[in-house]
Amino acid sequence: MSPDPSHYLVVGALLFGLGAIGFLTRRNLILMMLSSELMLHGVSVNLTAFSQYHGQHDGQVLTIFVLTIAACEAGLSLAIILALYQRTRSLDIRLWTTLGEEELMPPMADSASREIEPPAQPLPKLVPAGRRPVIGADGHVVTPVLSNSQASGKGAKA
DSSP states (O other), X not given: OOOOHHHHHHHHHHHHHHHHHHHHHOOBHHHHHHHHHHHHHHHHHHHHHHHHHHTOSHHHHHHHHHHHHHHHHHHHHHHHHHHHHHHHSXXXXXXXXGGSOTTTSOOOOSGGGSOOOXXXXXXXXXXXXXXXXXXXXXXXXXXXXXXXXXXXXXXXXX
């Protein structure tokens, strides 16, 4: 006894509705991205249910394309989110309103439009492979300046 296709349509509509609510109520960009993925999967369930109901395979083929595009969109959006996170050190979308072009943006009066300070400590630099790190007097790793012969591997090893 297989379920009626209307059950699949209800499940797809619930997935889409939960995704829409999550997208509209969250400020964390990763949760917003996951909510949009949930909406895409709800649409995919509905496409598959409609194709089963009408006895055609068009909805299933379109579902494969939707899932492929959703995977590409997830990878691209995560890369963009990581790049923006390195710049602002936050996933809150209110802080990202200042990233636009200044001559195109209207002035904002709320606290979210404040200037974002750079990180307190500089990011660490990696020591080249095969070399021991040099620890400075302050306890931080000091990147040694290599001569051309040492950088090419012709000099003495440390």
